[in-house]
Amino acid sequence: MSWQAIDRTAVSEEQLGPGLSDAVREKIRSFFSRYPTKQAALLPALHVAQDAIGYCSLRAMREIAELLGVPPSQVMDVATFYTMFWTHPRGEKVITVCRSLTCELMGSNRVLAALKERLGIGEHETTPDGKFSLQTEECLAACDHAPCLLVNEKKYKCVKVEDLDRILADPDSDKLDIPRSDLYDAPPESEARQE
Numbered sequence: 513m514s515w516q517a518i519d520r521t522a523v524s525e526e527q528l529g530p531g532l533s534d535a536v537r538e539k540i541r542s543f544f545s546r547y548p549t550k551q552a553a554l555l556p557a558l559h560v561a562q563d564a565i566g567y568c569s570l571r572a573m574r575e576i577a578e579l580l581g582v583p584p585s586q587v588m589d590v591a592t593f594y595t596m597f598w599t600h601p602r603g604e605k606v607i608t609v610c611r612s613l614t615c616e617l618m619g620s621n622r623v624l625a626a627l628k629e630r631l632g633i634g635e636h637e638t639t640p641d642g643k644f645s646l647q648t649e650e651c652l653a654a655c656d657h658a659p660c661l662l663v664n665e666k667k668y669k670c671v672k673v674e675d676l677d678r679i680l681a682d683p684d685s686d687k688l689d690i691p692r693s694d695l696y697d698a699p700p701e702s703e704a705r706q707e
């Protein structure tokens with residue numbers, strides 16, 4: 513669970529957090545033509561906002577609501593339903609340990625305990641230097657390589673406790689072959705037709 517309860521009755525400017533940049537707004541608008549309604553672009557909009565800001569701030573959620581023409585409460589409902597969206601600041605790297613059965617049988621509890629010890633934090637907490645947050649999640653869709661974890665969006669399979677120091681020390685531990693933001697970009701029509 514990566515969300516926290518928000519008292520919306522009294523929100524200060526600071527609590528609203530950062531808003532969307534022009535580039536992020538443009539990116540969100542670029543999704544509209546792919547869907548029958550603007551509302552349907554809510555999930556990618558939240559992803560793009562979170563990628564840019566680091567989390568889904570209240571201000572960003574309000575601005576997404578305006579862009580999509582939906583009530584802010586609807587954006588917040590979706591953002592707080594899915595555990596991958598954070599409504600408060602998180603660490604530069606979020607480590608997500610799989611807590612489902614196959615990984616647990618293969619030792620994910622040991623991996624999680626070792627991470628808690630090395631980072632000095634519990635689940636849903638962030639290290640004081642802001643580098644790491646820790647959480648657990650249901651099946652990461654690589655059960656045949658259990659136990660698994662994610663560093664941001666990058667998946668690590670067959671993880672052993674002995675691997676953790678290397679993963680934590682690697683500055684590129686979250687680098688994907690395909691930048692995450694590109695995952696939202698449909699291939700040009702010409703490429704799409706060739707596939």
Ligand code: FES
Binds near residue numbers: 611616655
């Ligand atoms: S149970 Fe962990 S990846 Fe499926």
